[in-house]
Amino acid sequence: MPFEPRLARRLLALLALLLAPAVATAEPDCRKMSQGADRFSVCTLRADRDEIRLWHSDADGRLYGGFTAIDSALKAEGKRLVFAMNGGMYHEDRSPVGLYLENGVQGGPLVTSDGPGNFGLLPNGVFCIGTRTASVIESRSFAANPPDCRYASQSGPMLVIDGDLHPRFLVNSDSRYIRNGVGVAEDGVTVHFVISDNRVNFHTFGRFFRDVLETPNALYFDGKVSRLFAPSLGRSDTGFPLGPIVGAAVPSDQM
Template sequence: MMMRSERVTSLRTLLGAATLALLALPAQAAPDCGKLVHDGNSYTVCTLRADRDEIRLFHSDAQGRLLGSFSAIDSALEPEGKQLTFAMNAGMYHDDRSPVGLYLDQGVQSGPLVTRDGPGNFGLLPNGIFCLKEHAAAVIESRSYAADAPRCTYATQSGPMLVIDGKLHPRFLENGSSRYIRNGVGVAADGVTVYFAISDNRVNFHSFGRLFRDELKTPNALYFDGKVSRLHAPSIGRSDSGFPLGPIVGAVGPDD
């Protein structure tokens, strides 16, 4: 029979082990957002970790009504006692704000995977998928995804790819004349560090791709959009507004 003093010692040991286990987990923190200048262009870059931050995709509420804005998402999160700590538009959409390509929400697909050439930036192959898995993230070229789809909790398709296996998209021109405020995402080689970037001045695809390849060192990166690119980053006092958006990516934290 275990004596009382032995039971107390055993309980303390278990509590100590539990405390150490909790301390070993990465602590959730506000996304690290800041300015970065690369090759004469200014960007705002937010760094998140898929093994620490609660990153989700947002499009519609439980009744199927379009969210479309950062403020609407914040309102939808209130019953959970949570709020957005970061967000940006995350993929192209039709006039009715439905996703142009593949879209997964909690593993449920509501948009088709598109792997064919087509008009506009989305159809400038190769395009790609931003995939959020449990404690991990990836940017995957669309045809590779079609051949061997991973288990993504959330996924959004966009295009073109900015960086493919360490190389710029083959159609990008160094002196390309198409310049817009652009935003996109890249995932580091560790599979957990995620860089979300938006340009502060108008840039072409070649410059934007080189930001991810040469400065952020991401082996794969994906373009989200231009013209309507927007960022919500309360940590730096920024929350862009405008017409309703389609897919939105965001990090969720406690509502302080």
């Protein structure tokens, strides 16, 4: 059997994952990055130690809608919010578009058919948070072999699919918005959450994940409504209520 460097790297990453302590960091690694003239805010977390979660509604069905409400709810758990952004597309009533799992409870079905809008621009995908792992998986591959996700949010389009940009992206597209999304490194634990600081098209946004962050798979969350909560960057964006929100929590006494 020939030696496979990629397989070896994955085995080493798995070994590191099994040996790593499950201790949450106080703050994610949030920083400003660039690609040419374009600027991005990037927050990097690790699924093997950080408590990455999705939020939509409380136990009584009341929509969180924003970062302040989630941070307030976390106080009852003795925790605080250290990072968050909108985490998937939603209908007018703020219900998720496509698959949505929150702590193992499904709030929306997986959609594998094409359709209107960015969500239906196939291939789209699912951001999956498992037990000390994370992944971005194309939706039809997800349907064929569903992974064990504790949290999941389907969105679209995919930005990067197995190292390639989405085939429908145009280099010179004039569709430019503030956009946000997520990419997972080849190790299956390093998760990069990105929001553009200036208006970019899909091609530019996808290239940032592929060429700068080197994520083999990345998923678009949304544009126009994109918002970030990152205290270390002095960001706590506000606006109208959001649907799904992804973020990270730590114990309140952890500084």
